[in-house]
Amino acid sequence: MNRFVPNCKTLRNRMLADIGVKNVEDLFAPVPEGIRLKTPLDLPPAMSEMELVSEYNRLARENTAAGLVCFRGAGSYDHFIPAAIDSILSRSEFLTAYTPYQAEVSQGTLQAIFEYQTMMARLCGTQAANAGMYDGASAVAEAALMAIRITGSGRVLVSGSMNPLYMSVLKTYLEPGGFQINEVPFHADGTIDLAAAEALMEGGAAAILLQSPNYFGIIEEIAGASELARANRALLVAAADPVSLGILKAPGSLGADIVVGEGQPLGIPMGYGGPYSGFLATSTEHLRKMPGRIIGRTEDRAGNTGFVMTLQTREQHIRREKATSNICTNQALMALANAVYLTLTGEQGFREIARQCWNKAHYLEEKLLEIGCERVFNAPFFREFALRLPGSAADLEMKLIEKGYLPGLPLPGFGKGAMLFAVTEKRTRDEMDAFVRAISEECREVS
Amino acid sequence: MEKSIFRYSCPGRIGVSLPELDIPDTPVPEELARDDETGLPQVTEAQAMRHFVRLSNMNYNIEKGIYPLGSCTMKYNPRLHEALARIPGLASVHPLSPDATVQGTLELMYTLGRCLCEITGFKGVTLQPAAGAQGEFAGLMLIRSAHLAAGETGRDKVLMPDSAHGTNPATSTMAGMKVLPVKSNQRGMVDVEDVKAKVGPDTAALMLTNPNTLGLFEADILEITDAVHRAGGLNYMDGANMNALLGIARPGDMGFDVCHLNLHKTFSTPHGGGGPGSGPVCCSERLAPFLPAPVVARTAEGYALSFEENTSFGRLLAFHGNTGVLYRAYAYIRTLGASGLREVTEGAVVNANYLKAMLVGHYPIPYNDGPCMHEFVAGGPEMQGLGLKTLNVAKRLLDYGFHAPTVYFPLIVKEALMMEPTETESKESLDEFAEALLAIAREAREKPHLLTDSPVNTPVLRLDEVKAAKDLIVVEPREEA
Numbered sequence: 001m002n003r004f005v006p007n008c009k010t011l012r013n014r015m016l017a018d019i020g021v022k023n024v025e026d027l028f029a030p031v032p033e034g035i036r037l038k039t040p041l042d043l044p045p046a047m048s049e050m051e052l053v054s055e056y057n058r059l060a061r062e063n064t065a066a067g068l069v070c071f072r073g074a075g076s077y078d079h080f081i082p083a084a085i086d087s088i089l090s091r092s093e094f095l096t097a098y099t100p101y102q103a104e105v106s107q108g109t110l111q112a113i114f115e116y117q118t119m120m121a122r123l124c125g126t127q128a129a130n131a132g133m134y135d136g137a138s139a140v141a142e143a144a145l146m147a148i149r150i151t152g153s154g155r156v157l158v159s160g161s162m163n164p165l166y167m168s169v170l171k172t173y174l175e176p177g178g179f180q181i182n183e184v185p186f187h188a189d190g191t192i193d194l195a196a197a198e199a200l201m202e203g204g205a206a207a208i209l210l211q212s213p214n215y216f217g218i219i220e221e222i223a224g225a226s227e228l229a230r231a232n233r234a235l236l237v238a239a240a241d242p243v244s245l246g247i248l249k250a251p252g253s254l255g256a257d258i259v260v261g262e263g264q265p266l267g268i269p270m271g272y273g274g275p276y277s278g279f280l281a282t283s284t285e286h287l288r289k290m291p292g293r294i295i296g297r298t299e300d301r302a303g304n305t306g307f308v309m310t311l312q313t314r315e316q317h318i319r320r321e322k323a324t325s326n327i328c329t330n331q332a333l334m335a336l337a338n339a340v341y342l343t344l345t346g347e348q349g350f351r352e353i354a355r356q357c358w359n360k361a362h363y364l365e366e367k368l369l370e371i372g373c374e375r376v377f378n379a380p381f382f383r384e385f386a387l388r389l390p391g392s393a394a395d396l397e398m399k400l401i402e403k404g405y406l407p408g409l410p411l412p413g414f415g416k417g418a419m420l421f422a423v424t425e426k427r428t429r430d431e432m433d434a435f436v437r438a439i440s441e442e443c444r445e446v447s
Numbered sequence: 448m449e450k451s452i453f454r455y456s457c458p459g460r461i462g463v464s465l466p467e468l469d470i471p472d473t474p475v476p477e478e479l480a481r482d483d484e485t486g487l488p489q490v491t492e493a494q495a496m497r498h499f500v501r502l503s504n505m506n507y508n509i510e511k512g513i514y515p516l517g518s519c520t521m522k523y524n525p526r527l528h529e530a531l532a533r534i535p536g537l538a539s540v541h542p543l544s545p546d547a548t549v550q551g552t553l554e555l556m557y558t559l560g561r562c563l564c565e566i567t568g569f570k571g572v573t574l575q576p577a578a579g580a581q582g583e584f585a586g587l588m589l590i591r592s593a594h595l596a597a598g599e600t601g602r603d604k605v606l607m608p609d610s611a612h613g614t615n616p617a618t619s620t621m622a623g624m625k626v627l628p629v630k631s632n633q634r635g636m637v638d639v640e641d642v643k644a645k646v647g648p649d650t651a652a653l654m655l656t657n658p659n660t661l662g663l664f665e666a667d668i669l670e671i672t673d674a675v676h677r678a679g680g681l682n683y684m685d686g687a688n689m690n691a692l693l694g695i696a697r698p699g700d701m702g703f704d705v706c707h708l709n710l711h712k713t714f715s716t717p718h719g720g721g722g723p724g725s726g727p728v729c730c731s732e733r734l735a736p737f738l739p740a741p742v743v744a745r746t747a748e749g750y751a752l753s754f755e756e757n758t759s760f761g762r763l764l765a766f767h768g769n770t771g772v773l774y775r776a777y778a779y780i781r782t783l784g785a786s787g788l789r790e791v792t793e794g795a796v797v798n799a800n801y802l803k804a805m806l807v808g809h810y811p812i813p814y815n816d817g818p819c820m821h822e823f824v825a826g827g828p829e830m831q832g833l834g835l836k837t838l839n840v841a842k843r844l845l846d847y848g849f850h851a852p853t854v855y856f857p858l859i860v861k862e863a864l865m866m867e868p869t870e871t872e873s874k875e876s877l878d879e880f881a882e883a884l885l886a887i888a889r890e891a892r893e894k895p896h897l898l899t900d901s902p903v904n905t906p907v908l909r910l911d912e913v914k915a916a917k918d919l920i921v922v923e924p925r926e927e928a
Contacts, residue, residue, distance in 0.1 A: 002787045004523060004715075005794040006873040015801040015874055019818070027796050027818040028695060030664040035700045041565050041693075044558070046784030049527050055781070056774075060536025062551030065544035075765050076542050082463050084492055086533070092510035093503035096524050099721035101516070102841065102851050104905040108506035109720035112499065115452050118922040122486035128921045131721070134577035137765035165765040172739075172761030176591060176623030219479055246485060247475050253483070262765070272552050273542030273766025274577065275723030287919060293721065298915035300908040304448055310915040316580070316617035317856075321626045326617035329578040329711065333719025340499060343452055344462035346489045352465050355472075363470040380476060401548060409543055429469040 002046075068406040069431050071364075073384045073422025074215070075136065075163050076273065077265045079243070079353070080426050085267045085340045094336055099329065103308045104300075109332065110307035114295045116339035123242060123342075124259035124281035125250025131293035131309075132335035133278030133327070136262025137166040140209060140239050141173035142291045142325055143258045143280060147207035147235045148179060149289050149324065155180040155205045157234075159192045161214035166239065170209070184208070190218035190377030190386075194228055201232045207258075211239040212251065216377055216420065217361070217384030219248065226255030242266055242279070242338075244382045246354025258282045265424075267341030268334055277334035288314060291325030356425035357383040360432065364423050367436045372443065376414050383424065389417040390443045403438045448906070449501040453923050455490045462492040486925060505906040506720070507850050513872050513880050515802075517822045517853040517865025518612065518660055520690045520712035525782070528716070528775035537774055542766040546751045552770065553750035557743045559777040564729050566788070567686070567706055568699025571735025573742060574727045575768040579687060580614040582707025582726025583654075585739060587622035588760040589705055589730055590652045590681045592737035596758065599679065602651040606675070608637050610660045610857040615685060624651050631859055635661045635814035643674045650680035657684055657701070658691045660857040660865070661814050662799065662822035672702025681705070681734075689713045690869065691796060691820035694789030698729075705730040714776035725772035739763055794870030795821040798877060802868050805881035809888045810835070813860055822867035825852075830862040834891040837862040839898035843890070846904045847883040 001008060007015065012024075021027060028036070047055060060066065070078040089095060093108055100106030113131045120129040133139040144156050158170065160183045174181055182205075184197045192210055208229045212220035222238055229236040238256035243265045251259045263277035264270070282290060288311060296310030316323040345353060361383045368387055369375070376386035386408075389396060393410035396417070400407040408419030423432070474480075490498070507514070514521035532538065540549050560572040576582035587605070594602045604627045605619040616626045627645055632638040637655065646653075653675040658664045665671065672682045684698040684706035690713045692698075698706040710716050711724035718724070730738070740759040741752035752767070783791065796818070803812060803823045811829040826837060841851035841864070853865040868877055890897045902909065 002783055002790055004525070004783070004787075005790050005870050007794060007797070011874045012797060015797055019797075019800045019804045021800075021818065024793050024797060027800055030666060030817060030820070031696050032666065032669065035669065035696045037694060037696060037700075041785040041788065043562055043565060043785045043788070044781060046787055047781050049782075052527065052531065052778055052781055056531045056534055056537070056778070059551035059555055060534045062554065063536045063540050063549050065540045065548035066536040068544075068548070070541055072541050072543060074543055078541070082492075084462070084496060088496070088499045088503070090529060091500070091503045093506040093508045094720055095529075095717045096509040097506045097720040098514060098516055098519055098521055098718045098850075101853075102507070102845060103910050104842070104902050104907055105505075105507035105845050105850065106720070107906050108502040108504065111449065111451075111505075112502050113720075114921070115923070118453070119487060121922045122925075125483075134581065135764050135766075138577070138581075138763065163765065165762065168762040169764065172588070172763065173621070175761070176588065176621065178623065245481070247481055248479055249481050250483075269538045269771075270541050271538050272540045272544075272549060272770040273768065274764065275725075275769040275771050276766075284919065284921075287921065294921050296915035296918070297920040298911045298918070300910050302908050304907055306907040306910045308910050308912050308915045310912070310919070310921070315613075317613035319617070320613050321616035321620045323613070323617040323620070326580040326584060326614050326621050327578075328580045328614050329709075329718070329724040330722045331577070331719075332721030332723075333717075334723055336720070340495065342487050343490060343495045343498070344492060345487070346456075346461050346463075347485055347487045348459075348489065349461050349463045349465060350485060350487055355475075356465070356468055358475060359468060359470055359473055362473045380479060397545065401545065406541055406544060406548075425465065428466075432470075 065406060068401060068404060070406045071421050071423060071435060072406045072409050074409045074420055075165060075262060076270045077422060077424055078270060078426055079265050079424045081267050081269060082344050084344055085337055088340050089333060089337055094333060100309060107306060110295050112336050112339055114297060114307050116335045117295060119339060119342045120279045121281050123245040125252030126259055126281040127284045128287055129279060129281035130290050131295055132330050133280055133292055134331060135276040135278045137169035139260040139278030139280050140166050141170045143237045143260045144170055144174060144207060144209060146258060146289050146291060147237060150286060151206040151234060153204050153206040157182050157184050157197055157200050157205050157208045159184045159186060159210040161186045161190060161192060161216060162211045163215045189379040190216050191379050192220055192225060194221060194224050198228055205234045207235040207237045209237040213241050213244055213382040213384060216386045217381035218377055218379045219382055222251050222254040222256055243354050243357055246351045247358060248382060263338045266338040268337050275331055275334050277331040277338055287311060289324060292327050292330060353425050360427055361385060361423040364421060364432045371436060371440045376418055384420060384422040386411055386414060386418060386420045388415045389419060392416050393419050396442055399442050400438060405435055405438060451923055452488045452498050455494050455498060456488040458489055460489040460491050462490055462495045512849060513868060513876050514850045515852045515866045515868050517867045518687050520867060520869055522715055522869040523871040524715055524717040528778045531778050532771050532774040550749050553743055555777050556773060557745055557750050559773055560743060562780050563708060563727055567729040568697030569729035570732045571730045571738055572727060573738045574773055575739045575763045576726035576728060577764055577769050578722060578724040579707055579709045579726040580618060581763055582728045583614055583618040584621055585728045585763060586683050586705045586707055587618060589734040589737045591622055592760045593734055594651060601649055604649045605652050605654050606642060606645055607654040610859050612656065612685060612687060615654050634816060635663050636665050637671055639667045639670050642671050646675055646678035646680055650675060650678050652681050652683050654683045654685060656688055658688045658820040661824050662819040663814060664820055668701045687712060688821060691792060693792040694785060695792055705734055710772055710776040715779045716772045716775040723769045723772055725769040791870050798868040798870060798872055799823055802866060802877050802881060806884060809885050822865060824860050824863050824865045826860050826863040828861050833888060834895055837864055839901065840864060840887055842909060843887045843898045843901040844883060845902040849880055849883055
């Protein structure tokens with residue numbers, strides 16, 4: 001007996017008698033003898049709660065990264081997470097519920113996700129949003145497939161300044177369908193080369209995909225890309241950093257047809273990469289081509305407002321091989337984290353967080369330029385920027401980790417000393433100044 | 448009913464406190480700056496808490512009672528795992544931290560991977576897939592890669608039974624393959640002869656859930672997987688029903704080449720109202736070189752993310768998978784060990800058979816020629832004679848304070864009620880649930896309006912899905928705010 005199995009031997013024997021078998025083995029008779037395991041599985045020995053807590057604390061201590069002051073982003077960001085979020089997420093009613101198949105006893109999840117859809121659509125400047133995707137990268141890939149379904153073209157153009165990890169996922173999702181991806185180069189200032197994109201448009205395409213702020217933190221020319229897409233009957237898919245939408249123009253308002261992105265910065269811990277939440281927002285016109293779940297508002301028999309999963313005829317459990325996506329279980333609890341985060345921060349708080357990210361990143365960049373670092377790109381950026389440092393980024397990374405910092409991510413393709421730095425509202429002036437001093441000392445040693 | 452969060456909004460209210468900006472303010476250039484409102488609500492923390500707690504009160508959940516959704520394995524989610532996954536040293540690390548600084552997480556991932564391989568009888572593993580459906584995609588991509596690497600370009604058919612989960616055909620399409628349905632026989636199992644007739648030089652894979660969605664173990668599994676192998680195809684097992692097999696039998700020993708596991712089913716991680724899940728994929732040595740990069744390796748210097756394989760089919764997520772879910776699943780395996788996991792499966796199978804025995808004579812149970820595994824399906828055409836409709840039974844169960852089973856699935860049983868009680872239910876809880884089902888069967892004869900009117904004891908009455916699809920209100924209109 002273990003603490004997850006409640007029926008003791010006496011009860012179990014009574015149950016077996018009611019079933020009409022002598023012992024448990026009889027119930028496994030349908031499993032052919034030849035494939036029945038003859039020996040126990042070779043697994044580590046079982047642990048009590050106390051032992052397991054010690055073991056996890058040991059593992060946590062091995063994660064020295066946890067204590068570092070974080071200046072790294074590249075798709076995952078160290079934002080502050082208000083305590084109220086986890087308090088909501090830990091409630092068994094949200095935490096342990098299944099997908100809301102029985103709507104009458106799932107109104108909590110359904111309404112919360114409806115509100116999430118509303119908040120995401122408003123932030124993105126679109127008419128609608130779905131209930132969420134796995135993460136930002138898979139959301140980009142699903143948006144590309146959606147554009148292919150809408151336009152009928154099997155080719156997409158992707159800005160080369162897209163996060164390379166997102167690019168890998170995009171390739172993985174598009175390759176088996178035989179779809180083609182053309183990479184659009186970017187200018188020396190870090191923005192997409194629209195003239196090159198126009199040339200690549202020859203013969204038509206389903207979409208232009210870009211990220212703004214892009215992998216290097218550079219704010220892209222969304223309106224121009226959207227015009228180019230429109231002129232060629234293609235869609236513009238913009239991957240947005242949701243925090244930037246507190247102070248930067250919404251991609252939807254600039255003409256993006258599908259806005260996707262990573263919801264991690266909105267109240268989800270970095271957690272070594274997951275679980276995160278992708279978002280996907282678009283116009284009502286394209287709702288039927290959308291992947292994933294959509295919650296809709298309706299009424300019950302008494303005319304009371306209620307919520308249900310809607311347009312399910314797009315989904316795998318009904319449409320099977322013709323479904324818009326195979327997505328089933330997604331990241332509902334993480335979408336809820338986003339909704340609670342956006343509720344707590346609200347109109348004012350959210351704008352203020354974005355403003356602080358903007359300012360702090362600019363402050364750190366300025367200080368690093370003062371000690372002799374050089375810009376890799378010159379266009380305006382949000383929260384993240386690439387600089388060339390004297391010496392080797394790989395060596396510097398190790399030395400700064402020893403000093404208690406997780407510095408920017410080395411960018412090997414942009415020079416030996418190139419690093420991509422991210423600064424969130426969590427970083428204080430003192431932390432930034434000390435970080436600059438640490439870099440300055442290390443750089444002096446190499447030069 | 449709880450009003451919309453936007454109805455609580457009042458300009459000036461805020462639910463967080465932020466430090467003052469302690470550096471100079473650099474304005475955002477006007478041409479870039481957002482000039483409209485974000486439209487986010489403006490409420491205090493207390494208002495937000497009340498709103499979301501009131502919403503939560505309208506949800507059924509596993510800590511309230513039995514959640515007998517078939518093929519969903521709604522077992523109790525240990526609270527300890529929630530605490531463990533939140534240890535700051537594990538929860539707060541950046542995914543692009545150098546390997547040397549995340550040895551704890553990498554060790555856990557490596558060991559979890561080895562455990563899953565032992566449980567399934569395979570050699571290679573990826574923990575990257577975010578959910579079962581993404582695991583299926585990974586599995587079919589492995590198969591596709593192996594065929595292409597062998598120069599076999601014409602293999603694009605996936606054989607699957609008509610009882611398959613909807614994700615199986617949808618995934619096949621995503622992986623560039625076509626579905627070839629195979630028949631079920633009178634026993635509710637895959638018709639071996641039909642498989643033999645349909646395999647050929649165009650066979651990419653057979654995709655099979657075992658035990659199948661009727662809760663039956665495929666008795667001819669070795670003959671089936673062998674027929675596919677002989678034709679040059681590979682065998683994929685959908686591991687959604689792995690809760691029936693822990694320590695009993697392994698996909699790797701049944702002729703399968705690859706399977707996915709749903710950590711949010713078999714390995715007790717919470718469903719979160721529809722995710723996050725996690726769908727690790729375990730595979731044979733032959734398929735391992737094609738696994739998504741990176742995989743976690745143990746080296747002389749410690750644990751490392753290995754990108755060495757240049758034959759990888761690609762990447763599924765930006766980072767390494769739903770690590771937070773992996774933390775929880777590993778705790779489950781370490782709590783139970785080999786004998787505990789076997790007790791889990793035995794408990795699940797006893798519970799399913801017991802519940803089935805309680806219902807015999809009151810509900811039609813098709814394909815009831817012997818014991819079921821961890822789940823079974825009630826229903827069939829006889830339901831009509833009893834005045835029973837699956838939808839009404841399901842909704843009436845809500846009135847009795849229970850969650851309903853999976854309804855109208857698998858498609859091969861008319862008016863299906865697919866029930867999976869799981870091992871964490873006690874005999875008492877199964878008795879109560881069975882009594883409710885029996886009471887509903889009586890009501891159907893004596894007071895049928897109780898069923899057609901149901902549910903009446905729920906936060907809302909039966910909802911109009913047609914109206915939802917027609918109106919398509921998927922966001923709160925601004926003017927209402």
